[in-house]
Amino acid sequence: MSPLRILGVDVLDIRFPTSDERDGSDAMHADPDYSAAYVVLRTNVDGLEGHGLTFTLGRGNELCVAAARSLSTLVVGRTLDSITRDFAGFWRALTSESQMRWVGPEKGVIHLATAALVNAVWDLYAKANRKPLWKLIVDLTPEEFVAAIDFRYITDALSRDEALAILRANQETKHERERELLARGYPAYTTSAGWLGYPDEKIRRLCRQGVADGWNHFKIKVGADLADDLRRAAIVRAEIGPTRKLMFDANQRWDVAEAIANMRALARFEPWWIEEPTSPDDVLGHAAIAAAIAPIGVATGEQCQNRVIFKQFLQARAIHFCQVDACRLGGVNEVLAVMLMAKKFGVPVCPHAGGVGLCEYVNHLVMIDYTCISASFDDRVAEYVSHLHEHFENPSIVRHGRYLPPTAPGYGITMKPAALERFAYPDGPAWAERRASAARS
Amino acid sequence: MSPLRILGVDVLDIRFPTSDERDGSDAMHADPDYSAAYVVLRTNVDGLEGHGLTFTLGRGNELCVAAARSLSTLVVGRTLDSITRDFAGFWRALTSESQMRWVGPEKGVIHLATAALVNAVWDLYAKANRKPLWKLIVDLTPEEFVAAIDFRYITDALSRDEALAILRANQETKHERERELLARGYPAYTTSAGWLGYPDEKIRRLCRQGVADGWNHFKIKVGADLADDLRRAAIVRAEIGPTRKLMFDANQRWDVAEAIANMRALARFEPWWIEEPTSPDDVLGHAAIAAAIAPIGVATGEQCQNRVIFKQFLQARAIHFCQVDACRLGGVNEVLAVMLMAKKFGVPVCPHAGGVGLCEYVNHLVMIDYTCISASFDDRVAEYVSHLHEHFENPSIVRHGRYLPPTAPGYGITMKPAALERFAYPDGPAWAERRASAARS
Numbered sequence: 001m002s003p004l005r006i007l008g009v010d011v012l013d014i015r016f017p018t019s020d021e022r023d024g025s026d027a028m029h030a031d032p033d034y035s036a037a038y039v040v041l042r043t044n045v046d047g048l049e050g051h052g053l054t055f056t057l058g059r060g061n062e063l064c065v066a067a068a069r070s071l072s073t074l075v076v077g078r079t080l081d082s083i084t085r086d087f088a089g090f091w092r093a094l095t096s097e098s099q100m101r102w103v104g105p106e107k108g109v110i111h112l113a114t115a116a117l118v119n120a121v122w123d124l125y126a127k128a129n130r131k132p133l134w135k136l137i138v139d140l141t142p143e144e145f146v147a148a149i150d151f152r153y154i155t156d157a158l159s160r161d162e163a164l165a166i167l168r169a170n171q172e173t174k175h176e177r178e179r180e181l182l183a184r185g186y187p188a189y190t191t192s193a194g195w196l197g198y199p200d201e202k203i204r205r206l207c208r209q210g211v212a213d214g215w216n217h218f219k220i221k222v223g224a225d226l227a228d229d230l231r232r233a234a235i236v237r238a239e240i241g242p243t244r245k246l247m248f249d250a251n252q253r254w255d256v257a258e259a260i261a262n263m264r265a266l267a268r269f270e271p272w273w274i275e276e277p278t279s280p281d282d283v284l285g286h287a288a289i290a291a292a293i294a295p296i297g298v299a300t301g302e303q304c305q306n307r308v309i310f311k312q313f314l315q316a317r318a319i320h321f322c323q324v325d326a327c328r329l330g331g332v333n334e335v336l337a338v339m340l341m342a343k344k345f346g347v348p349v350c351p352h353a354g355g356v357g358l359c360e361y362v363n364h365l366v367m368i369d370y371t372c373i374s375a376s377f378d379d380r381v382a383e384y385v386s387h388l389h390e391h392f393e394n395p396s397i398v399r400h401g402r403y404l405p406p407t408a409p410g411y412g413i414t415m416k417p418a419a420l421e422r423f424a425y426p427d428g429p430a431w432a433e434r435r436a437s438a439a440r441s
Numbered sequence: 442m443s444p445l446r447i448l449g450v451d452v453l454d455i456r457f458p459t460s461d462e463r464d465g466s467d468a469m470h471a472d473p474d475y476s477a478a479y480v481v482l483r484t485n486v487d488g489l490e491g492h493g494l495t496f497t498l499g500r501g502n503e504l505c506v507a508a509a510r511s512l513s514t515l516v517v518g519r520t521l522d523s524i525t526r527d528f529a530g531f532w533r534a535l536t537s538e539s540q541m542r543w544v545g546p547e548k549g550v551i552h553l554a555t556a557a558l559v560n561a562v563w564d565l566y567a568k569a570n571r572k573p574l575w576k577l578i579v580d581l582t583p584e585e586f587v588a589a590i591d592f593r594y595i596t597d598a599l600s601r602d603e604a605l606a607i608l609r610a611n612q613e614t615k616h617e618r619e620r621e622l623l624a625r626g627y628p629a630y631t632t633s634a635g636w637l638g639y640p641d642e643k644i645r646r647l648c649r650q651g652v653a654d655g656w657n658h659f660k661i662k663v664g665a666d667l668a669d670d671l672r673r674a675a676i677v678r679a680e681i682g683p684t685r686k687l688m689f690d691a692n693q694r695w696d697v698a699e700a701i702a703n704m705r706a707l708a709r710f711e712p713w714w715i716e717e718p719t720s721p722d723d724v725l726g727h728a729a730i731a732a733a734i735a736p737i738g739v740a741t742g743e744q745c746q747n748r749v750i751f752k753q754f755l756q757a758r759a760i761h762f763c764q765v766d767a768c769r770l771g772g773v774n775e776v777l778a779v780m781l782m783a784k785k786f787g788v789p790v791c792p793h794a795g796g797v798g799l800c801e802y803v804n805h806l807v808m809i810d811y812t813c814i815s816a817s818f819d820d821r822v823a824e825y826v827s828h829l830h831e832h833f834e835n836p837s838i839v840r841h842g843r844y845l846p847p848t849a850p851g852y853g854i855t856m857k858p859a860a861l862e863r864f865a866y867p868d869g870p871a872w873a874e875r876r877a878s879a880a881r882s
């Protein structure tokens with residue numbers, strides 16, 4: 001039997017018109033149309049494909065699509081085995097392509113596209129092994145696990161030997177934790193109530209619903225206007241009571257001094273963390289904010305471009321919560337590196353999710369983190385937002401505020417064919433109908 | 442007379458097959474084809490256009506072209522006056538577009554494309570005023586100058602008032618320095634001798650030629666192999682003698698500990714600086730290297746993605762030379778911000794150049810820095826590489842190791858129509874001939 005080989009790569013521009021409802025609105029992104037540069041790896045085995053996506057907000061998605069197509073030349077023709085045998089080498093080849101790296105390196109459009117491709121390869125790898133991605137990785141030996149990681153630029157924070165030591169220490173007990181997860185799931189939190197564009201009554205209703213559904217952590221958007229933030233924070237704190245955790249997310253709206261001043265004003269609502277208080281590139285700024293507003297924690301990561309910036313956030317003690325993003329980082333390989341660094345520095349990983357597909361990804365990542373790396377639930381919650389799950393073949397499932405371990409083979413990101421057709425941009429029916437409706441009104 | 446208005450934006454994919462000669466080869470970029478995403482702003486005034494480009498290494502240029510097209514919707518239809526009246530606001534509108542910022546923000550493909558557009562606007566502004574760009578800016582009042590700068594995320598390092606104070610202190614004497622530049626030019630250094638791919642005899646010959654031409658600073662590439670670096674450094678030091686300055690450029694090849702160890706081995710050649718010793722994102726890594734290898738200076742910037750990272754390099758005392766890049770940063774506006782921050786922190790600006798068009802840009806930037814900001818030549822040299830100047834209408838001119846102030850209106854980046862036609866990718870004659878030649882051999 002001939003080896004499993006990637007024969008071609010299709011990249012689709014998929015967009016959902018979410019801005020119609022202001023779902024996902026925040027202080028910097030008023031009108032997101034949740035979108036995906038969606039990669040399909042076609043193979044020589046009937047019915048076996050690798051699917052991966054990178055998430056964007058609409059305009060600009062075409063750039064990630066184009067970048068994934070440009071990078072796909074490095075994937076087409078490869079056997080799966082030749083990739084997974086030296087996964088770190090494959091990842092380096094993509095991120096260090098001698099001409100393309102100039103337009104990154106390892107950041108922005110090209111890195112988002114890298115994530116879609118890399119995650120599609122992992123999806124294929126897991127499907128070929130008939131395991132959910134998290135289980136595939138949990139079953140790796142520590143040596144196989146670290147062989148997927150490119151340690152370039154992080155050896156001053158985490159050596160290969162240190163990574164191995166973390167994994168080996170958890171090796172004997174990892175299947176106990178796997179059973180625990182299968183029984184209980186992984187703690188999650190909800191952002192569904194907190195979007196900026198929602199009227200107060202909708203916030204109240206969503207908070208009550210969240211409490212009734214068993215949520216213990218609630219996050220709201222802040223940053224556009226302090227008076228508005230104070231009013232909405234008061235509503236949410238009143239609805240969720242004094243003991244549940246309340247988190248704020250400023251989506252990079254503030255400068256350093258502004259973040260400190262505004263968080264002092266908002267401190268009365270006893271927030272657990274402030275997320276993205278300022279530029280995602282500003283390690284030293286976050287460190288200054290963290291020092292000034294303790295004991296409120298600082299969180300960031302959804303726009304943290306790569307492991308080098310995360311390394312510095314950890315080294316500088318600038319964050320208390322590490323919000324890795326499954327496709328802002330360059331796919332599974334780089335996420336594993338960051339989760340290992342976070343463990344070494346004692347910082348809990350609380351992955352970013354929402355958007356489209358991020359919850360499906362995250363569901364796998366937290367299972368890996370708990371079984372192999374952190375071995376702890378302390379201060380750990382994964383984001384959950386209730387949008388757009390209906391378009392996936394195997395959507396993430398949350399019950400009573402906990403993610404349930406995925407059971408289907410793959411990385412969980414495969415969308416239904418009907419969704420891929422309906423939301424194809426710009427010519428899918430959803431967009432054609434929207435244009436026709438706009439023309440009528 | 443109707444106001445000057447931008448009616449349309451053309452974006453061209455221009456590539457030069459420089460990899461044939463291994464010009465520009467370094468430890469990370471073995472085979473660059475110097476390229477440009479080239480922007481033309483068409484206006485309602487006959488013969489008046491704004492030209493701008495962003496520089497890339499070949500593959501990936503198509504992504505910058507696509508990004509410039511996507512962003513151009515924010516430019517088309519605008520009057521020049523509506524832009525320049527609130528230049529910081531215009532810049533913020535481009536860099537913070539509510540959907541597109543997700544695929545940056547302010548980094549990588551989207552920011553490189555921003556630079557091409559923003560620089561094209563400045564070119565149009567200068568041409569409309571019949572002044573070289575540097576002269577247009579030197580003639581601004583301090584208030585007009587800072588009105589071009591978006592201070593978001595840098596106010597903890599440089600406030601608008603501090604920027605004004607720097608400019609005002611230089612205001613009275615700036616025209617003296619302008620006359621001095623017109624008479625003497627601005628100090629430059631050459632990288633032409635130092636590419637990794639050159640044989641030793643070519644290095645020797647180019648060094649001798651450089652000394653004969655009046656150069657006092659020589660830079661060579663290092664990082665691929667320490668033994669090779671030691672051999673080539675010995676050749677260059679022997680050729681240029683003990684008093685001329687020798688600089689090394691590792692193009693991000695090393696991890697932190699590796700950079701320190703290798704620079705200790707190379708210290709015997711008394712380098713003035715080590716450029717890009719590690720990841721361009723690693724502020725704390727550069728700070729660690731700088732502390733370990735003093736008095737050798739640390740330099741970086743050509744891949745420093747934006748003012749937020751530069752701010753931290755300066756705050757952390759991680760660099761001794763600030764190598765701004767005219768189109769890695771988001772165009773003139775952001776370069777002005779970084780040059781002002783560098784002044785405040787006492788770090789000399791030594792702009793990155795080479796590639797295609799960078800020397801043409803840099804020639805203007807150093808004139809602005811000297812007249813309005815730094816008011817000093819101390820430890821300041823601008824890079825110069827002798828490639829591809831023949832394709833520009835008004836190429837940068839260097840005499841006896843000094844850049845001469847440009848005299849033609851605009852930002853100097855307008856290419857000759859014949860070059861735009863010949864090197865259009867993939868269908869221009871240069872590429873068609875190359876393919877035909879490859880097919881024959």
